[in-house]
Amino acid sequence: MERLPKCPANYVPLTPLTFIKRASMVYSNRTSIIYGGVSFTWRQTYERCCRLAYSLRSLNVVKNDVVSVLAPNVPALYEMHFAVPMAGAVLNAMNTRLDAKNIATILCHSEAKVFFVDYQYVPLASEALQMLDNRNVPMPLVIVVDDVDKPTGVRLGELEYELLVSHGNPLYQGEELEDEWDAISLNYTSGTTSEPKGVVYSHRGAFLSTMSLIQGWEMGTEAVYMWSLPMFHCNGWTFTWGVAARGGTNVCIRNTTAEEMYRSISQHKVTHMCCAPIVFNILLEAKPHERCEIKSTVNILTGGAPPPAALLEKMEALGFHIMHAYGLTEATGPALVCEWQTKWNHLPKDQQARLKARQGVGILTLADVDVKNKDTMESVPHDGKTMGEIVLRGSSIMKGYLKDEKETAKAFYKGWFLTGDVGVIHPDGYLEIKDRSKDVIISGGENISSVELESILFKHPAILEAAVVAMPHPKWGESPCAFVVLKNTGSTTEPEILEYCRKKMSKFMVPKKVEFVKELPKTGTGKVVKVELRKVAKTLQISESIQTNKKRSPKEVHLHHTRYHQNEHHDQENVFAMSRL
Amino acid sequence: MERLPKCPANYVPLTPLTFIKRASMVYSNRTSIIYGGVSFTWRQTYERCCRLAYSLRSLNVVKNDVVSVLAPNVPALYEMHFAVPMAGAVLNAMNTRLDAKNIATILCHSEAKVFFVDYQYVPLASEALQMLDNRNVPMPLVIVVDDVDKPTGVRLGELEYELLVSHGNPLYQGEELEDEWDAISLNYTSGTTSEPKGVVYSHRGAFLSTMSLIQGWEMGTEAVYMWSLPMFHCNGWTFTWGVAARGGTNVCIRNTTAEEMYRSISQHKVTHMCCAPIVFNILLEAKPHERCEIKSTVNILTGGAPPPAALLEKMEALGFHIMHAYGLTEATGPALVCEWQTKWNHLPKDQQARLKARQGVGILTLADVDVKNKDTMESVPHDGKTMGEIVLRGSSIMKGYLKDEKETAKAFYKGWFLTGDVGVIHPDGYLEIKDRSKDVIISGGENISSVELESILFKHPAILEAAVVAMPHPKWGESPCAFVVLKNTGSTTEPEILEYCRKKMSKFMVPKKVEFVKELPKTGTGKVVKVELRKVAKTLQISESIQTNKKRSPKEVHLHHTRYHQNEHHDQENVFAMSRL
Structure with missing residues (x-):
């Protein structure tokens, strides 16, 4: 049994990059991305990624270099989720809500080699770069991402995104991935200390999380996914990679206004979207002229906070079908999903909402989810009462915090990742958060x-x-x-x-x-x-x-x-x- | 990036064993198995597996030992899919259609340490064991699996399956899996040479194939899966593990007669089944008194031969929804599935059948599927005409053939697994087999x-x-x-x-x-x-x-x-x- 060795035919490193290559082969003429008046097919998207990856290599980006980007949910940010790792580099999609100081801190800490900036964020980026300059640290190469639908001409330096795409080689196959443990992305979380912490994902972790989540949410082929969730949140809870895996269509929107979301849902027949419950308010409070009729079910995966019962009911009445997930940046996005059980369908609405607001059950690629007494590391009984810390274990957990051995060591304790959240396990095996130990x-x-x-x-x-x-x-x-x-x-x-x-x-x-x-x-x-x-x-x-x-x-x-x-x-x-x- | 090491919290070997442990936690009271008048919950099934694994260890079964079994689709065979690898051993589910000579050859070649025999196959097994004895090779420990629903009392030696279960320790956690590359099962294929070849799967490959197939088939939670496909076929095309992953219900049947299948479908509201197209004939040719009404859609995954158009139409009229898959034992079962596209829904039925009979697109965990000119190893154009050999690459491909370096080396060629089948790629990226080069x-x-x-x-x-x-x-x-x-x-x-x-x-x-x-x-x-x-x-x-x-x-x-x-x-x-x- 042991004399059968791994070879290139039977052991290929797991990576979400296989998803886009496959999409370009088997979903070649399907629409990959829609953004305003622009749209692409999967073949085109793959080609654009190859070109961009090639150009990044030409700009001396090498393995493990960090490529930062400050952009809303535009096609460029989607493409970078594949192009950057194809070049062997590590994608750092930054939270656009950060201030200049935090952005400067992240650019400095990650030693970003390239910094892509959406035209809208040029003033913010300039301020951050000025701070970097004052600190006398090496400056990243800045590349503006102009609007691909309605170019503005705004620039910050010489380079623009489309120039890199057009100058790239469409036949470039990307760097060969030697080890699935290699880093694919870097997502900063504010965490509990004053400095942002850089959470590093491996190709393996990203691949497995993606597989689990399209599974847990039961996202079929031909999904039309609207980007209401920022891609900078755990790489869009892995659906950046996931939509390619299913050959779906990405509907990119610059702003999550009620009007833009309703119009997109109606016009492109959106089937799936992710968001924090706050987006429910935006949709529910839309003025009549901002609304469109929802003709078929839109599946929502929500997280960030348990969806309040009243909101759930109102949303479902509008034609949304909501699933609740729980996770953390350190767990590559959602780690638990509240799998619905048909026997709950006949329960009163308020009871349904209470069940749906529970955090649920571990996704398939997590090896283990448990609630433990942190002192003894003993599991709590499944009584819905005894509280303990929620702990996770599995290959979709982060590699660790970049350049922060102390925090990494604190996060991993006796073979488990500590979420810092306090919860219970109900007799049916579903987990519910009761409090959090982190602040x-x-x-x-x-x-x-x-x-x-x-x-x-x-x-x-x-x-x-x-x-x-x-x-x-x-x-x-x-x-x-x-x-x-x-x-x-x-x-x-x-x-x-x-x-x-x-x-x-x-x-x-x-x-x-x-x-x-x-x-x-x-x-x-x-x-x-x-x-x-x-x-x-x-x-x-x-x-x-x-x-x-x-x-x-x-x-x-x-x-x-x-x-x-x-x-x-x-x-x-x-x-x-x-x-x- | 590289200084972030693997640890037990973020790197856990991939194995289908996590599925049953998870099922016992989160689907604990759901029905796991129904067989005649017997049924179990997932907690019970997990406990029975723990007990059996413990008993196997007590019988001196150790890592990499082969445990062979000759049985129809009864609960015991399902349980062994988890219990045997939990004990660190390798499951060899044998084709019950083989003759005594082939069975003896396999027992000998695999050096089976334990041989479970369903009571129905005791005469066949005795004949095979007699041959082994004549050859003067070490004999496996024989354990009869009596019918769990209606015990017969048939024995072959001292031990009986339920005895092992009842004597086992329900709290046994199984041996710790150190390497996901370790073997989980061994499936003999007749292949093209006169001796059967032993295809070895790794835990990693089994896990990834399972993930891909419940995905590709879009099998949701609460699926009710009827065992019309023998579990000895590529471990039931991985659905032995897959049903546990989704918390579904296994409907085990001893014989795939029309009557038994119709009754099970109707009585247990079967939602999913796999079979070769030959089973379509059995269902279609059933006599009126053998039939039951199919009240809701039954999803069928079929393979082994492309489903003929006429059969497809008749089956769909009865309430079956058919998906076509293609694979080989060496690819851990289905490697391609013919993903349906909604735009095909309006085509004439015969054209739909022709599209459905194509082999389709690679499953998600295969890194690559291609059709190549075997001399030059160049890919054929996507023209639906140029033929070449179908080649596969990825972590769901077998480890190799047991004790057969020559055949293993022949199967893996320049980084690809050679299927021996000849096909074309259509312009839409779907693959179709045109001939086979193996006999x-x-x-x-x-x-x-x-x-x-x-x-x-x-x-x-x-x-x-x-x-x-x-x-x-x-x-x-x-x-x-x-x-x-x-x-x-x-x-x-x-x-x-x-x-x-x-x-x-x-x-x-x-x-x-x-x-x-x-x-x-x-x-x-x-x-x-x-x-x-x-x-x-x-x-x-x-x-x-x-x-x-x-x-x-x-x-x-x-x-x-x-x-x-x-x-x-x-x-x-x-x-x-x-x-x-």
Whole structure:
């Protein structure tokens, strides 16, 4: 048995690159991408990828070089998901909601060799590049991605994306992948520390996750997939690669406005889309003139937060069929999906919604999903009650954090990846999140690190202590709420703190509420009891529109420690379960 | 990028064993297996597998030991697909249609340590074991599998399957798989040489094939899968593992009679089944009292031969939805599936049938499928005309042939696995078989080696030369037709040759027609031109019922060489395309 060796015929490294080559062969004339007035076939898309990969090699991009890109869901970003790894390089699709400082940090940390910038983000990119220049670090080669449908002429330097495509060699086959463990992409997550962490995926992990997710979602051939989910989120939860695998059609849209989404769904007969539940609000709150009739079922895979029951019902009434997934950047996107069971069809709607909001069951390529007592690493019983940390194990888990051995070692513990989320397992084997042990706030599908926010607040001259937790937000699902203890000598206002934050962080991270308190609730060992703060945050109103400038002294709001304790068991049922993606 | 090492959390060997463990967790109370009056849940099935694996270890079964089994599609055979590899051993599910001599050969060649025998095959197994004993080779430990629904008490030695299950440890977790390249199963194929060849699958290959096939067939959760396809055929085309992956229900049946199939479909609401097209005949020719109404669509994956248009139409009218696949034992079952395209729905039925009979497109985990000129190894153009050899490459291709370096080396050529089949690629990227270069006859879904048959015929004292080709058979799809040149001194009859064959080979291999000819058509280098013989065979009548004993002299049938040449281009369109599984 053991004398049968691997050979090139029976052992080929697993990689999503096989999907596009196959698509070019067997779905050659099917539409691969639609964007405004532009469309491509799979043969064309493959050829464009070959050309781009060739041009990248010509620009001295070599194995393991990072190619960063700052772009919305345009065809170029889709193509780069194949072209960059074909050149042997590693794709770093950046969150377009980041501020210049974060972008500069990522360009610097990843040592990006090439930086593609969509024309719309040229001002932001210029600012980030200026910061890099000031830090005196090597600058990436900048290439603007002009709009392929309606070119604008905006440039930043000499090169433009289409020039690379047109000058490339369409017969270039890509670099041979020697090891499926090689890196394919790099996705930064805000995580819980102040510096972004670079999550590295292998070709193997990307391939297996893609296989699992088109499976778990039961996405058939000829799917028409609308890009409402940013491709920079875990490479579009792997559906960048997945749509090629199924020979589907990508409907690229620059903005996820209600009008653009409804028009695309109607015009292109969209069958599939992914999004955070926040997008439900956009679709549900659309004005009559922005809407189109949904003629056949649109399947939605949602994550980032469990979909609220009321929203689920409204969406399904409109013709959307929703599946809930849970995952993390570190797990190459969704790691669990809430597989529906036909026997649930006859249950009352609210009960259905509750079942659907559970995080569900592990995808097929995960070797194991469990909930464990973190101290003993023993599995919790399947009683729907006993809480423990959700842990994952399998080949779709990240390689690790780039240049961060410490955080990588912390993430992998006794053979498991620690999600940081706290959950239970129900008797039917479905998993549900009950709380999170990491301090992440998910706002509009984006992770915000409370630790990062707190460290910025600490630096404010009037602030003694600060703790940031999630508070419910009607539009964004969650938003950061800061509890602040002022120095005895300190004096400031909420608008002033918000203004201070706006200067120091990306806009989406700015707290929507600052609550002044005399002291923070703490454990015996001095750790802030965030679960208490979250309960209070739920009772507060967001302050986005507050523009008053009334100075507050530290005594004005006296939030007594015991108050939290009194509330401790009151809203156990309301504990804000969450999914992170 | 390269400093991020594999660890137990992010690199877990791929194996179908994860599917059953997962099923026991997330589909615990769903029905896993139904067989007559017996049924199990996934938790029970997993527990039974753990127990059996433990008992196998107790019987000193260790890594890479072969466990052979001779059984129809009963629960025990299903369970062994997990329990045997859990014990670190290699499952060898034997073709129950083989004769004692072939079974003995396989037991000997595989050095089987344990031999499970279904009670129904005890006489056949005893005969084979007697042969082994005569050859003085080590005997396997024999364990009878009695009927779990209606125990018969038949035994062969001390041990019985249920005893092993009941004595096992339900908490045994199985041996840890260290390398996904390790062998999981061993399937003998008759191939083209006279000795059976042992095709070895790895855990990796089995996992990936399973993933691809539940994908390619779009088998959802809660599938109810009826075992009309023998599990000994490429491990049930991987659906042994696949049904566990989807948490479906296995409907096991001992016999594929029309009555049993119809009753199962109706009673258990079967949604999926696999079979060779011959099973279509069984279903279509059922007598009224054997039939039940098919209330919802039953999806059929068929292979072994392209489904004839007339059968397709009749089957679909009954409520069956058919997908055609092509593969080989060496490719872990189906390697191509004929993915349907909605735009074909409006075509005339005969055109649809023609499209459906094509072999289709490669499954997702195959890295590459191509048709190549075997001399130059250049790809043929996608013109639907230029023929070449079908070649495959990817991680679902076998490890190799057990203890047969020569045949393994022949199968793997310049980085490709050679299927031995000749085909074309159509402009739409779909592949179609036009001929086969290997001499395999597929009768009722079983491969018959013409070379093996010929070598037996050669040994007949009256026969000078013999060539065996496929001839169409109304029931079996194809059957062997022998062209025989008698020695000048030779004199025999067709019934006598058939009787001779019955003694020397498994029943299904016996030719259905013997045609006496003066000489065989040959190429300039003396190679028999089988394509010519196949054309003649098509015009002949099968002789199964011939019982006359009229002696023939070699001159009685004079089949002139040139006759073939005249016919050469006549029935180009009728060339009998085929799929092998």
